[in-house]
Every structure is written in structure tokens, then in C-alpha cells.
Ligand SMILES: Nc1ncnc2c1ncn2[C@@H]1O[C@H](COP(=O)(O)OP(=O)(O)O)[C@@H](O)[C@H]1O
């Protein structure tokens with residue numbers, strides 16, 4: 404990778420200069436607490452991961468403007484997805500308050516960026532409150548990128564979790580400003596490069612979580628590279644449906660059932676699915692839940708975790724692996740009755756005689772909030788989709804933009 408790094412920028416001198424930092428502050432919140440401005444961050448790992456970059460810039464006297472997305476609002480302000488609680492937490496972690504702008508490129512952002520003093524940090528409101536951030540159309544994205552870039556002299560990308568997104572703040576802003584890779588992006592790529600170039604066999608990939616259609620595309624590309632692909636979490640129901648089973652009210656991507664059928668036949672037994680499921684009456688910790696065979700999910704229930712026989716089956720496949728990559732919780736681990744599948748599979752991964760990578764905001768959060776031993780994993784990545792697409796061998800838009 405030939406690109407300029409944060410160290411290069413610090414060497415050039417940043418005192419009094421405005422540095423726009425793309426971070427991935429898409430942190431998880433406590434699902435049982437209110438959402439929005441009073442939301443409670445359940446795992447601040449992604450904020451901690453970008454601290455070294457922010458501290459280095461702050462201590463070098465830069466005027467630091469941080470930008471991030473949070474969740475998937477639809478291109479317009481939505482109070483449920485405000486970054487305000489993240490600004491407060493970031494200030495606590497930095498040991499000095501972070502100024503928060505109530506918009507991204509509007510009047511408040513411009514005024515607060517203009518008033519920044521040397522060594523101060525500003526966080527802009529959620530990038531995805533602006534349709535230009537995620538627009539497919541190049542000109543719309545470029546126009547928004549121009550407004551973002553106007554606020555700064557330099558651009559640093561330390562948002563590893565978003566480098567796979569061809570979004571304005573990731574792909575278009577670096578075309579407009581001198582651009583540098585932050586330490587987190589460099590560290591993540593360094594580890595994943597080793598796994599991609601030389602994965603020790605057997606190589607097992609474990610997939611779960613809720614971003615089903617995003618990750619189904621990755622499965623096709625990864626299949627030829629892996630010995631086994633274990634599918635749990637919200638991902639598994641579209642596959643179970645493709646096998647001809649009814650999945651009740653479980654998460655389902657109906658239009659992907661055909662794709663899953665093709666993948667299953669292509670995989671010739673290398674895709675392993677759950678054999679039992681914890682099925683609840685509703686998406687709630689208090690819901691009535693029963694463990695049923697994966698082929699017998701009642702019509703009025705939804706699968707919120709894999710069952711104990713599936714954990715045993717997955718653990719058996721993971722045991723002999725020399726390389727494991729895991730992205731996506733096996734169930735709704737945030738609710739205690741549905742955490743056992745994630746815990747069981749995570750524990751099996753910690754026991755392998757080889758190298759393991761856990762990727763993804765929620766998967767990394769699961770490792771920490773379930774009290775698993777972080778040091779038992781080879782690498783805990785801040786990006787799930789990003790690391791999957793890197794392993795797939797894809798050119799990632801954020802990296803490509805930094806290399807230009
Ligand atoms: N069976 C399921 N039904 C619905 N949601 C699920 C299920 N299993 C896991 N999830 C949810 O998936 C979310 C994480 O998905 P994802 O974002 O893909 O993972 P990551 O952030 O690790 O990449 C978690 O919030 C979890 O509650």
C-alpha cells in the first residue's frame with residue numbers, strides 16, 4: 404500500500420491547521436434505554452480505536468474536525484441517529500470537551516469549525532443526515548464532498564469500518580484535500596493482508612448479524628477460498644428458507660432466497676447452517692421462547708438465536724481450524740435470553756490452535772460485553788463488512804482514494 408500516513412502529516416506540521424478526520428463512530432447503544440440524544444452507548448470500542456489519531460492531532464495543535472455516520476438514517480436529519488451522545492463520550496475519553504455541531508455542513512458546523520482553537524476537537528452531526536453522503540450519483544456525492552472539504556486543509560481517514568463504502572466522506576473528500584491514512588486503518592489493513600495472502604488451512608468463516616443482503620454478496624466471493632462457512636444470526640433464515648423450511652417471522656430477505664439456493668448448491672456442503680433455533684414470540688427479552696429444530700420454526704415466532712445443538716455443530720467445525728474469521732453475532736446477544744449462541748461460538752473460536760479475527764462493530768462489542776477474553780482472539784477489527792470485503796480481495800473505495 405503506497406499512501407501517505409498520519410505520521411507524514413504530523414511531520415509536515417499541523418499546528419493551527421484544520422484537519423478533517425473521517426472516523427467510524429457508529430457505536431452500539433443500549434437497546435433497553437431511550438434512543439437519540441439521551442441514548443446510552445453500550446460499547447465505545449470504535450471511539451477508543453480512533454483516539455490515538457485524535458490525540459496526536461490535538462497535541463500537535465491541529466484544529467480537529469471529526470465526521471462520522473451513525474446507523475442508517477435516510478439522507479435527512481433523524482433525532483434517533485444523532486451523534487450528540489458520542490460527542491460527550493469522545494470528550495470524556497479525550498479528557499477535554501468535544502464541541503458538537505448540530506448539522507454537518509450547515510451554519511452551525513461552519514461557525515463552530517471557524518471558531519475552533521488550536522488543539523480543539525469538533526464533531527459534526529451524522530454525515531448520513533445528508534443525501535449527498537451515500538448518493539449513488541457521482542455529482543451529488545461530489546457536491547456534498549465539496550462542502551465538507553471547504554472546512555479543512557487536510558483529510559485523514561481513520562474509519563476502517565467504512566472504507567468499503569463509496570460514500571462522499573470516504574471516497575470523494577480525499578480527491579479534494581491532501582489525504583492521509585490514520586493509524587487504525589493502517590493497523591487493520593496490515594493484519595488482514597496477512598490473513599488474505601496466506602490463510603493457514605483449514606480456514607473457517609463464521610457469519611451472522613443482521614446486514615443480510617450486504618453479506619450474501621460476500622459469501623459468493625469467499626466460498627472458493629474457505630473450507631467451511633458457518634451461517635448463523637439473522638443471516639441464516641434466508642438460507643433455511645432456501646432449503647425449503649418455513650422461518651415464521653424471522654429476519655428474511657425474500658428476494659435473496661434464489662441466491663441462497665444457488666450458493667448452497669455451489670458450496671457442496673461447505674455452508675453449514677443451524678440445526679436448531681431459539682424462537683420467540685416477539686423481539687423482546689421478556690418474550691416467551693422455545694428451542695425448536697431449524698426446520699420447524701412456528702409461523703408466529705421469530706428466530707433470535709441459534710440453539711445448543713447448532714453451537715455444538717459450529718464448534719466442531721471451528722475446532723480444527725488454523726484460521727477463523729468471524730463477523731456477525733449468532734443471535735440478538737444484546738438481550739440476555741438470546742446471547743448463548745454468540746457466546747458459545749465465540750468461546751469455540753478462542754480455543755483454536757491458529758489465528759482468529761473478529762470483525763464488526765457489534766461482534767467486537769459482543770466479545771467485550773459478554774465478558775470474553777479479548778486477548779484470546781488474534782485480532783479484533785472495528786469493521787465487519789470492511790474486513791469481509793478486504794478478505795474477498797476487493798478494492799476498497801476508501802483505500803483506493805487514499806492511494807491516489
Ligand atoms: N436472529 C436475528 N434476528 C435479528 N437480528 C439479529 C439476529 N441475530 C443477530 N442479530 C443482530 O445483528 C446485529 C449485528 O449485525 P451486524 O451489524 O451485521 O454485525 P457487525 O456489526 O458485527 O458487523 C446485532 O445487533 C444483533 O442483535
Ligand SMILES: O=C(OP(=O)(O)O)[C@H](O)COP(=O)(O)O
Pocket residue numbers: 427429474475564565568614762763764765785786787788789
Ligand atoms: O457498522 C459498520 O459496519 P459493520 O456492521 O459491517 O461492522 C460500519 O459502521 C459501516 O456501517 P454501514 O454498514 O451502515 O455502512
